[in-house]
Amino acid sequence: MTVPLVETQALARHYRLGSGRILRALDGVDIAIGKGETLGLVGESGSGKSTLGRTLVGLQRPSEGIVRFDGRDTADAAGSHLRELRRRRQMVFQDPSGALNPRMTIGTTLQEHLLVQGWSRAAARARQPDVLAQAGLPGEFAERYPHEISGGQRQRAVIARAIATDPDFLVADEPVSALDVSTRAQIINLLRHLQRARGLSMLFISHDLSIVAHICRTVAVMYLGRIVEIAPRTALFETALHPYTRTLLSAIPLPDPARERARPHVSLRGETPDPSAPPGGCHFHPRCPIATTECTETSPLLRTLAAGHQVACHHAGPATAAL
Amino acid sequence: MTTLLDVRDLTVRFGQTRAVDGISFTLDEGETLGLVGESGCGKSTAALALMGLLEAARLDGSASFGGRDLLALDEARMRSIRGAELAMIFQDPATALHPLIRVGDQVAEVLRTHLGSNRREATARALDLFRKVGIAAPEVRLRAYPHEMSGGMCQRVMIAAAIACSPRLLLADEPTTALDVTVQAQILGLLRDLSREFGMAMILITHDLGVVAGMTDRVAVMYAGRIVEAAPTGALFAAPAHPYTVGLLGSVPRLDAGWDDDLATIPGSVQTAADASGCRFAPRCARASNACRTEPALIPTGEGRAVACWHPA
Secondary structure, eight states, rough: OOOOOOEEEEEEEEEETTTTTTEEEEEEHHHHHHHOEEEEEEEOOSSSSHHHHHHTSSSSSSSEEEEEETTEEEETTHHHHHHHHHEEEEESOOOHHSSSSSSSSSHHHHHHHHHTTTTHHHHHHHHHHHHHHHTTOOGGGGGGGGSSHHHHHHHHHHHHHHHHHSSEEEEEEETTSOOOOOHHHHHHHHHHHHHHHOEEEEEEEEEEEEHHHHOOSEEEEEEEEEEEEEEEEEHHHHOOOOOHHHHHHHOOOOOHHHHHHOOOOOOOOOOOOOTSSOOOOSSSSSGTTTTOHHHSSSOOOOEEETTTTEOOOTTTTTTHTTO | OOOEEEEEEEEETTTTTEEEEEEEEEETTTTTEEOOTTTTTTTTHHHHHHHTOOOSSSEEEEETTTEETTTTOOOOHHHHHHHTTEEEESHHHHHHHHTTTOOOHHHHHHHHHHOOOOHHHHHHHHHHHHHHHSSSSSSHTTTGGGGSSSSHHHHHHHHHHTTOOOEEHHHSSSSSTTOOHHHHHOOOOOOHHHHHTOOOEEEEEOOOOOHHEEEEOOEEEEEEEEEEEEEEEEHHHHHHOSHHHHHHTTOOOOOTSTOOOOOOOSOOOOGGGGOOOOOGGGGGGGGOOEEEOOOOEEEEEEETTEOOOOSSO
16 A cells, blocks of 8 residues: 555544543544545544544644644644645534534535635635535525525535535544434435545544444444554454454344344443543453453553454454454 | 233324324233334324323324323323333433432432332332342442433433333333443343333334344334334334335445445435325335325234335335
């Protein structure tokens, strides 16, 4: 592989909570997304997946570590470099109602987005129909306000805005969680088509593994600020090696009564720990069925166990595969 | 099996809008029925109507529950049943609990109201219930406030309050939608165990077909205020008959589906019940014909199935 489009090294993002407590939302994350690749990111609430997405598009600064975009460090970006980064990195948010200005028509929203990029009003207006069409919206929707259109159409408008500047990297943060099942499929298909037609690189964040499986070739699993496993989608779903990934997979209800009732369910012990006071060593050890003393003391690093399959677990291998 | 609940032609009107438009279904003792559909289809409204929690609505039809018509009871009678024989849990446990009252007291209140327990008995029983629903360190948690607990723990408290008087029927409205998937698995397991242990019937309202597959005996699919299909769970998933059910099942991504396959979609979006004439799904339906201008009734097709469609699959 050539230089990845987006790459992080030991990326960390800390928040001060007062009384000396620090929330390590990102605690040393190394990922790389190649040109035209889609990386799926799954994890439960508080795992840091949204923070990672926001940091990758530059909505948040890293506390430590590096974010490289197209080979260049983004930390000190200014002037034309910063403008270029903003053009090339875009984001689709979870709640399309909150992501659109309720007092602007969809057309005005699209134009504003281009004007701040230095486009002329005329050029921005000329771009509008094409962008709407690509997002599957009829041209007259430019005149509508967000409250006049459905939730699925609002998410299409948010997607239209994100692709208006012709970006090459898109972060989609739970883009379908707020939508109904039938609309959800439409938006997933739209994102897939855009991603392929434009050769977009994408970070697709979701708590729903089955959606991620459908849209991403590679999937990363986060737990309390760290990546615990990265693998090609089939490897992850067939031979997940991290005990947390295995529990996560067994917890997803399958829309198939016979299989859903027949398969064993691995129940997770205890509750998700307070992210501001994670357990030492491997963060997962208090809930892990195969934890040993080593796990309470040393934090496991990501290591490669098969082609493209990395796991952060001291005991990953035959022991976890049998869980 | 004896019938516990028999709902006939339940209609809920808010002004001119019919949120629920003549739905009928029955529920046996100990049975779990899934009520499935997208937002706005009327599934939650139907449950709130059965609980007598809709003040501003006009209700029609009947809902016979252990010999009484829930829709005809006055508020005093309803109060004695609600929480005792009939209980409900909600989607967002954090807002369903009172934020300023310790969670143990909220569970104890149910017992004092319906069983006339004194304070000490009620607290002791609340402690038992906390253990039953799997709350760790129950003695400490009794004295906690809702904001001090996670969403999953709050939902366990809600369940403890709901089962406190061993109700015969539990209405669960999207009980795990706000929760993480591993917590969801724990809560669903708990509900399954409780319904088995106490023979408690359950109406599980959800949009998640995976949850339906694992939890329910029968399913009723709702669209724009009406039940469009009802069937035993296995039969519904194996051979959906209504085009909407077919679309709904097809639009769910599966872990084992091919990466290159597009998801099946249902074109368009839901119309409201008010502006519909004929079959409400017809504008989105590939099978629609002239016949669909007349509204199809929910017709039994044998083997416990029923479908409201002129052109079922």
